[in-house]
Amino acid sequence: MIAIACDHGGYQLKQEIKAHLEKRGLAFQDFGCDSEAAVDYPIYARKVADAVLRGECERGILICGTGIGISIAANRIKGIRAALCTDCFMAEATRQHNDANILALGGRVVGPGLALKIVDTFLDTPFSGQERHQRRIELIEGE
Ligand code: RB5
Secondary structure, eight states: OEEEEEOGGGHHHHHHHHHHHHHHTOOEEEOOOOSSSOOOHHHHHHHHHHHHHTTSOSEEEEEESSSHHHHHHHHTSTTOOEEEOSSHHHHHHHHHHHOOSEEEEETTTSOHHHHHHHHHHHHHOOOOOOHHHHHHHHHHHTO
């Protein structure tokens, strides 16, 4: 299960991503928002982060205008490693190296074609499991 949410700046891209996930047969839960009316992105970051931390969803996708505010908000929550990606190299590397559990995107930054490829790369790339990367994640998490 994938948790997905956005603010008004990410609403259009979220619609594209949801249609893409449906086409791929991937289950998702949409935590809002539901229109392009202005909302506060930290609220939506928390909803997706909580679903991931509760274990209801394996991964999350968060979208705001730039992807910056919503990723900052998500990364304040312990256990969340949200990666703002603008290309597929970043999406692949953050899964392999950081075991990122949330992908952040900027709806005003990346077009839908690139965004969908970033989503696929993020969802399809496993964590490398390499000791040095695991050690660094544990240092981030204070373990
Ligand atoms: C909303 O206008 C915009 O500030 C928000 O979507 C995001 O880009 C914040 O980082």
